[in-house]
Amino acid sequence: MFxxxxxxxxxAAYTVxxxxxxxxxxRNLFFSGTExxxxxxxxxKLSPIAAAHRILCNDFGMIPFSIYRKNGEExxxxxLPELEQVFKVRPNDNMTPYMCGRTLxxxxxxxxxxxxxxxxxxxxxxxxxxxxxxxxxxQQDQETKQYxxxxxxxxxxRTFSGYELSFLYFESYDGIRGRGMxxxxxxxxxxxxxxxxxxxxFYQNGAMISGIVEVDADLEPEYKDKIREQFRQFTxxxxxAFRVAVLDRGYKYTPLGLNQKDxxxxxxxxxSVEEIARFSGIPKAMLxxxxxxxxSNQQQRLLFVTDTLVPYVTQWEQENTYKALxxxxxxxxxxxxxxxAALMRxxxxxxxxxxxxxxxxxxxxxxxxxxxxxxxxxxxxxxxxFLVTKNLGSLESVLEGENNG
Numbered sequence: 046m047f048x049x050x051x052x053x054x055x056x057a058a059y060t061v062x063x064x065x066x067x068x069x070x071x072r073n074l075f076f077s078g079t080e081x082x083x084x085x086x087x088x089x090k091l092s093p094i095a096a097a098h099r100i101l102c103n104d105f106g107m108i109p110f111s112i113y114r115k116n117g118e119e120x121x122x123x124x125l126p127e128l129e130q131v132f133k134v135r136p137n138d139n140m141t142p143y144m145c146g147r148t149l150x151x152x153x154x155x156x157x158x159x160x161x162x163x164x165x166x167x168x169x170x171x172x173x174x175x176x177x178x179x180x181x182x183x184q185q186d187q188e189t190k191q192y193x194x195x196x197x198x199x200x201x202x203r204t205f206s207g208y209e210l211s212f213l214y215f216e217s218y219d220g221i222r223g224r225g226m227x228x229x230x231x232x233x234x235x236x237x238x239x240x241x242x243x244x245x246x247f248y249q250n251g252a253m254i255s256g257i258v259e260v261d262a263d264l265e266p267e268y269k270d271k272i273r274e275q276f277r278q279f280t281x282x283x284x285x286a287f288r289v290a291v292l293d294r295g296y297k298y299t300p301l302g303l304n305q306k307d308x309x310x311x312x313x314x315x316x317s318v319e320e321i322a323r324f325s326g327i328p329k330a331m332l333x334x335x336x337x338x339x340x341s342n343q344q345q346r347l348l349f350v351t352d353t354l355v356p357y358v359t360q361w362e363q364e365n366t367y368k369a370l371x372x373x374x375x376x377x378x379x380x381x382x383x384x385x386a387a388l389m390r391x392x393x394x395x396x397x398x399x400x401x402x403x404x405x406x407x408x409x410x411x412x413x414x415x416x417x418x419x420x421x422x423x424x425x426x427x428x429x430x431f432l433v434t435k436n437l438g439s440l441e442s443v444l445e446g447e448n449n450g
Contacts, residue, residue, distance in 0.1 A: 087234065088155075088226070088227060088234045091234065091317075093317060093318045093321040093322075093332050093333070094226065094230075094234065094321060096327075096331075096332045096333075097154075097226070097321055097322075097324075097325040097327050097332060098151065098154050098155075098226075100327055100331060100332075101150055101154055101325065101327065101353075101354075102147045102148075102150045102151045102154065103147065104350075104354055104388055105146050105147065105149075105150040105354065105357060105358075106142075106143040106144065106145075106146035106147030106150065107143060107146075107388065108146065108354075108358055108383045108384065108385055108388070109133070109142075109383070109384050110132055110361070110362070110365065110381050110382065110383045110384075111133075111381070111382055111384065112124075112125055112128060112129070112132075112379060112380070112381060112382075113379070113380055113381075113382050114377060114378050114379045114380075115378035115380070116378070120382075123379055125374075125379075127169055127170070127171075128170065128369060128370075131170055131171070131172060131173050132173075132369075136161075136172065136173040136174070137172045137173060137174050140175075145161070145173060145175055148175040149161055149175050149213050150213065150357070152175065152176075152177065152178040152179075153178075153213045153214060153215040153223065153225065154215055154225055154226055154325075155178070155179075155225050155226060155227055156178035156179055156223065156225045156227070157178070157214065157215050157216060157217065157222065157223020157224045157225035157228060158178060158212055158213065158214045158215065158217065158222075158223030158225075159175065159176075159178060159212070159213045160175070160176045160178065160181070160194065160205075160210040160211065160212050160213075161173050161174065161175050161176070161210065161211045162174045162175075162176055162205065162209060162210055163209060163210070163211060163368060163369060168371065170369060173211075176196050176198070176210070177196070177198060178223075180196050180197050180198050181194055181195065181196050182194075182195050182197075183195075183221060183222060191206070191207075192207055192221055193205065193206060193207075194207070194210060208368060210368075211361075211364045211365055211368050211369065212364060213357065213360060213361055213364070214360065216228075216229065226324060226325065229324055230320065230321065230324040233317060233320040233321065233324070318332050318333050325353075326349070326352065326353035327349055327353065328345035328346070328348065328349055330342050330345050331345065331346070331349060343395065346389075347389055350385055350388050350389050351389075354385060354388065355385060358383040358385060359383075361381075361383065362380070362381045362382060362383055365381045366379075366380045366381045369381070386417055396418075400414040400417075404432050405432065405433065405434045406433075406434065407431040407432065407433050410428060410429055410430060410431050410432070411423060411427075411428040411430075411432075412428035412429050415428060
């Protein structure tokens with residue numbers, strides 16, 4: 046319970062307020078009068094959330110997926126023109142492959158999973174269409190135990206079986222339903238949104254709570270507003286800031302300021318950034334400009350690709366290998382593979398060191414490295430030979446040298 050003094054001309058009177066009433070008073074003082082919206086519309090207005098969403102969606106959209114075939118120990122690129130059209134050229138009339146992948150990850154980020162409809166004609170995929178997860182309901186047939194996904198988009202309803210859709214999950218506990226950022230980080234989103242509202246009100250009020258004006262008389266509401274407006278003219282954000290206020294007899298002004306520690310709390314919301322970094326798997330340095338050294342940022346970028354992006358890429362590879370390829374193609378060892386090398390290259394020096402190691406340990410040949418730089422192969426086929434660290438000679442020459450020795 047809280048007591049507030051109501052000034053009168055004769056004696057002090059006190060009014061009893063409940064805790065809920067006091068919360069409402071402080072909410073109206075510092076915030077907009079309502080709790081912060083922790084849904085998508087509120088979350089995407091917060092810079093750490095917006096940055097995490099942009100980074101994940103952009104990077105996932107940039108990853109190319111190609112088709113290969115296992116031939117013993119070899120991995121041979123395979124050309125399937127009908128699938129290359131929808132995976133590499135145009136998934137549908139409205140989207141590029143990049144935008145298709147980006148939209149897929151966006152739905153997964155917010156709602157837990159994203160789905161692409163593999164529209165077929167004669168058994169062959171002719172179009173891939175990302176579907177909005179927030180328009181989806183999941184049902185299970187109680188007899189067959191099979192799950193179905195029903196989408197209602199712009200008044201049109203269609204139900205899909207699991208095989209018709211390719212899924213990407215942000216997080217899932219059962220492989221059917223997803224959990225996205227709005228589910229897992231709801232409390233953090235609410236706290237960050239409240240801090241942002243508080244900060245806006247804080248600085249709108251001149252970075253301090255102005256104070257309380259006591260009057261030795263009962264005042265009508267319109268006269269209270271007039272006095273409040275007169276004092277507002279002397280806040281630090283007004284043109285009359287720092288001028289001296291002159292009070293009439295019967296007025297008493299009691300300032301209520303905040304200490305330096307409180308001000309520092311308003312200025313720094315790094316804890317929320319750290320929380321979003323943990324939920325999204327994106328290093329904090331990528332969500333804000335910090336004091337980390339350049340080399341440290343590069344290392345964190347590599348960790349983001351390997352620890353956060355690669356699991357999504359692996360999930361998407363396996364999903365499309367099973368659902369985009371025909372059974373006969375899978376039996377031949379054909380599969381999808383995503384290439385994250387472009388996201389890990391870094392600057393010129395880092396790429397040069399990377400290629401040197403890959404070539405010197407016979408992991409890649411020179412032509413494969415040149416292809417990553419969009420350069421033509423070495424004429425005459427010399428770039429297809431694998432090299433080793435011993436004087437960077439070919440494997441054949443090294444073996445011949447050992448045999449002759």
